Amino acid sequence: MTIKPKAAEPVAAAEAPAARTFDKTVEGLKQSAATASAGLEQAQAQLKEGYDRAVKTAEKLAHFHTANLEAFVKSSQILATGLTDLTKHMAGTAQANLTESMSNLRALTSAKSLKEAFDLQSGFARASVEKALSEGGKITETSLKLVEQATAPISARVTAAVETFTNRA
Secondary structure (H helix, E strand, O other): OOOHHHHHHHHHHHHHHHHHEEEEHHHHHHHHHHHHHHHHHHHHHHHHHHHHHHHHHHHHHHHHHHHHHHHHHHHHHHHHHHHHHHHHHHHHHHHHHHHHHHHHHHHOOOOOOOHHHHHHHHHHHHHHHHHHHHHHHHHHHHHHHHHHHHHHHHHHHHHHHHHHHHHHO
């Protein structure tokens, strides 16, 4: 028996649509791979961009906090120096008051009459009250200036923080 060519033709005709389907499937897979690759590249670029922004933000925050720490250190130094000066001034005033009190006591003990002693004591008391009021005013003024100077670096940092965070909003 001989094989008829017509019988072979239907098999070849059936193979042609299968080959086209296979080619379409391969082409679809290639396109899917290209799309996935492009999507991956885009995601990688976005990830790198986000990472770079995060690093820059971290650097800015580190710089900002370093400046805050420097302001607190400067403020503390101003306050410590000012309190030392104020304490020295108060100690000097106390020493002067003690010396003056001893001098007044000597004058009182050398008074010749009760009226003279009373007049001396009245003068000493008046002078003492005037000095106390004057010194109190000076100490208050000095303390207020010290507080203003000591808080200036911190106030500057608060202003910088407000400007920084309101400009980003």
